[in-house]
Amino acid sequence: MMNSQNGNGDPVDKSVPGPVMSEIVLVGLNHKTAPVELREKLAFSTEETENALKLFRKDPHINEAMIISTCNRMEVLMVTKNQSLAIETISSFISKTTSISQKQLKPSTYIFSGEQAIQHVFRVASSLNSMMIGEPQILGQVKEAFKTAVNKKNTGLILNRLMHKAFSVAKRVRSETGIGGHAVSISFAAVELAKKIFDTLDDKTILLVGAGEMAELAVEHLIRNTSSKKLLVANRTLSVGIELADRYNGHAIRLEEIPEKLKTVDIIISSTGSPNYVITKNHVKPTMRSRKNRPLFFIDIAVPRDIDPAINRISNAYVYDIDDLQGVINENIDTRNVESIKAERIVDESVIKFTDWYKSIDVIPTIIDLRKKLNTIVDMELSKTMQTLQHLSRSDRVAFERMTESLIKKILHDPTLFLKNPGSHRNKSVYLDFTRKLFNLDS
Numbered sequence: 001m002m003n004s005q006n007g008n009g010d011p012v013d014k015s016v017p018g019p020v021m022s023e024i025v026l027v028g029l030n031h032k033t034a035p036v037e038l039r040e041k042l043a044f045s046t047e048e049t050e051n052a053l054k055l056f057r058k059d060p061h062i063n064e065a066m067i068i069s070t071c072n073r074m075e076v077l078m079v080t081k082n083q084s085l086a087i088e089t090i091s092s093f094i095s096k097t098t099s100i101s102q103k104q105l106k107p108s109t110y111i112f113s114g115e116q117a118i119q120h121v122f123r124v125a126s127s128l129n130s131m132m133i134g135e136p137q138i139l140g141q142v143k144e145a146f147k148t149a150v151n152k153k154n155t156g157l158i159l160n161r162l163m164h165k166a167f168s169v170a171k172r173v174r175s176e177t178g179i180g181g182h183a184v185s186i187s188f189a190a191v192e193l194a195k196k197i198f199d200t201l202d203d204k205t206i207l208l209v210g211a212g213e214m215a216e217l218a219v220e221h222l223i224r225n226t227s228s229k230k231l232l233v234a235n236r237t238l239s240v241g242i243e244l245a246d247r248y249n250g251h252a253i254r255l256e257e258i259p260e261k262l263k264t265v266d267i268i269i270s271s272t273g274s275p276n277y278v279i280t281k282n283h284v285k286p287t288m289r290s291r292k293n294r295p296l297f298f299i300d301i302a303v304p305r306d307i308d309p310a311i312n313r314i315s316n317a318y319v320y321d322i323d324d325l326q327g328v329i330n331e332n333i334d335t336r337n338v339e340s341i342k343a344e345r346i347v348d349e350s351v352i353k354f355t356d357w358y359k360s361i362d363v364i365p366t367i368i369d370l371r372k373k374l375n376t377i378v379d380m381e382l383s384k385t386m387q388t389l390q391h392l393s394r395s396d397r398v399a400f401e402r403m404t405e406s407l408i409k410k411i412l413h414d415p416t417l418f419l420k421n422p423g424s425h426r427n428k429s430v431y432l433d434f435t436r437k438l439f440n441l442d443s
Contacts, residue, residue, distance in 0.1 A: 022063055024158065024358070025083050026117040027090055027109065028075030031131050034108035041098050044069040046148075052076075052093055053152040061085040064159040066149035068124070070141050072131050077121060079158045083113060115355050118162065122347045125166040126173040127180070134179040134336045139170050158361070162354065169350045176346065179339040187217035189325045189332075190299045191225055194267055197297050197318055201226040204266040208233045209258065209278055211244055212271025215301050219269055223248060232265065234258055236272070262287040262296070269299045270306035281310040284317055291316075299325070360420040366432050367416050369441040371408065378404045 031039065044052065049067050056065040056078070064079040074094075080086035091102050112120050123129045125142050146163045149155050155163075174180050194201060204226055208219050211233075223231065231250030234257065235241030241252035253261060255278070262268075262284060272278055284296065298319040300307040305321055312319045382404055386397060415435070422431050436442055 022079050022081050022158065022361075023083055023113055024077075024117045024162065025080055025086065026075055026077045026112045026120055027087055028068070028073060029105070029108040029110065030073035030075070030129070033110060038100070038104075038108060039071065039074065041100060042069070042074040042094065043071060044074065044097075048097055049145075049148060050152060052097070053149060053154045055093055056089070057152065057154050059086070059089045062089065064156045065154050066145055066159060066163075068142055068145045070138070073124075075124075077117070077159065077162075079156070087111065115351055118354055118358075119347060119351045121162060121166050122169045122350055123344075125170040126343055126347060127170070128173075128340055128343055128347065133333075133340055136180055139167070143167065158358070161357070165350065165354050169347060172346050172350075173343040177339040177342045179336055179343050186301060186322070186325050186329070187221045189328045190218040190269065190301075190320075191221045193299075193320055193325075193328070194222060194297055195225070197295050198266070205230040205232065205264060207231075207258070207261060207265040207268045208244070208250075209235075209255075209268060209270040209306065210272035210302065211235050211240055212301060215269045215271030215299075216244070218299060218301065219248065222267065222269075232261060234261075259283045259287070263290045265296075266294070267297045267299070268307075269301065271301040272306050274302070274306060275304060277308045278306040279311070280308040281314065284311050285314055288314060288316065301325075356421075362428070363416075363419045363432065366419065366435055366441065367412070370415070370435065370439060371412060373439060373441060374408050374411065378408060 029039070029042070034042075044067060049069060052067055053065065056062045056076075061082040062078050062080055066077050068075045068077065076090050078086060078090075091105065094100070094105065095102050120129065125139055127134050127136065127138050130138050142163075146155070146159075149159070194204075198204060201222065206219060206222055206226075208215060208231065219231065231245065231248050233241045233245040233250055233252045234255050235244070235252070236255060238252060238254060244250075245252040258279060262279075268279065270278060279298070288296070293316045296317045298307045298311065298317070300319060300321040303322060307319050307321070309319055309321070311317050382400065386392070386400070392400075419428070419431060419435065422428050
């Protein structure tokens with residue numbers, strides 16, 4: 001019963017608390033809050049993720065859920081009507097699975113709900129919350145996490161809508177800002193420099209000297225950017241060279257063969273432990289005539305350096321060492337940070353729009369029921385009327401039906417807008433309850 005009014009003369013129902021609204025909640029930790037020693041213990045396997053989702057699906061306090069588990073983060077995103085009990089379920093499962101006590105986890109754990117949770121999801125998908133802003137891998141990882149949750153039937157209306165919006169936001173950030181367009185790792189920087197020197201990488205041959213991790217990563221990125229996949233590997237230990245070459249469908253050669261191969265290769269990536277230069281100016285200069293001045297690009301990732309810097313004085317020979325690459329990276333990090341400001345604006349705009357939709361969810365059942373009731377009444381009355389107007393043509397009858405549909409839409413327009421947004425100072429649940437009673441929608 002309505003038994004009071006607020007300061008605006010609007011009714012206030014003190015006896016009806018109204019339905020409990022589902023809440024979007026995110027619980028997790030990442031590279032900013034937890035050391036790698038803790039994160040690596042929380043890296044869920046596929047089986048552990050599926051077991052967790054199975055448990056969450058059965059929990060009465062968790063309506064929807066998904067798990068994002070990478071080397072830099074472990075997060076559970078859920079929809080719940082009882083945040084504290086849902087979090088207790090999640091914390092208990094993680095403790096049992098990883099043998100890490102809840103007391104140990106608590107200092108590194110963050111909990112976001114509502115707009116904060118929505119914003120965090122959008123920022124993660126857009127790589128604004130990554131260790132390296134703008135890195136592209138995280139979006140694929142989030143998509144895979146969502147796919148797993150969908151396949152296990154752990155998502156519903158809210159998470160499905162939220163994640164599709166997150167993917168859309170990430171796409172906008174990638175296309176409307178320069179956040180992902182600048183190399184911020186040694187391997188990416190090497191690829192970007194190679195693209196500037198050569199018109200195309202498709203027909204280029206790569207020579208990898210040594211087997212350093214960063215050099216191998218640079219090779220991997222270069223191969224991804226060329227269709228030819230011509231690779232030679234020179235290593236002091238031939239067996240290691242053969243193993244590495246096989247991994248990329250290349251060929252192994254001995255270090256002594258390098259001078260001869262300089263006539264045909266295009267890109268040399270070097271990372272050995274040699275105390276002296278592996279390739280000198282005297283190795284390169286004689287080869288340039290037979291190369292007909294085709295560019296020769298050296299990426300020296302070794303410390304101490306493998307490539308003689310004097311090679312830079314030879315026409316069409318280009319040498320970049322690790323300091324040169326780091327300089328490129330530092331400039332690009334600054335550029336990414338500037339671009340991230342634009343990206344944050346896109347995220348904030350999207351959070352507002354999604355929140356508006358989310359806040360209107362509790363109104364939808366009442367609007368649907370109200371529309372059904374009006375349609376039922378109109379259909380009955382229209383049917384009676386049509387029985388007395390047998391002379392009307394089919395087109396006349398269709399015109400009547402269209403008119404009634406239009407009337408229903410116009411009648412519902414203002415009530416729908418008000419129920420979706422009655423104002424921040426008003427209790428929406430009171431108006432929903434009043435509408436259901438006024439139109440007897442629950443009979």
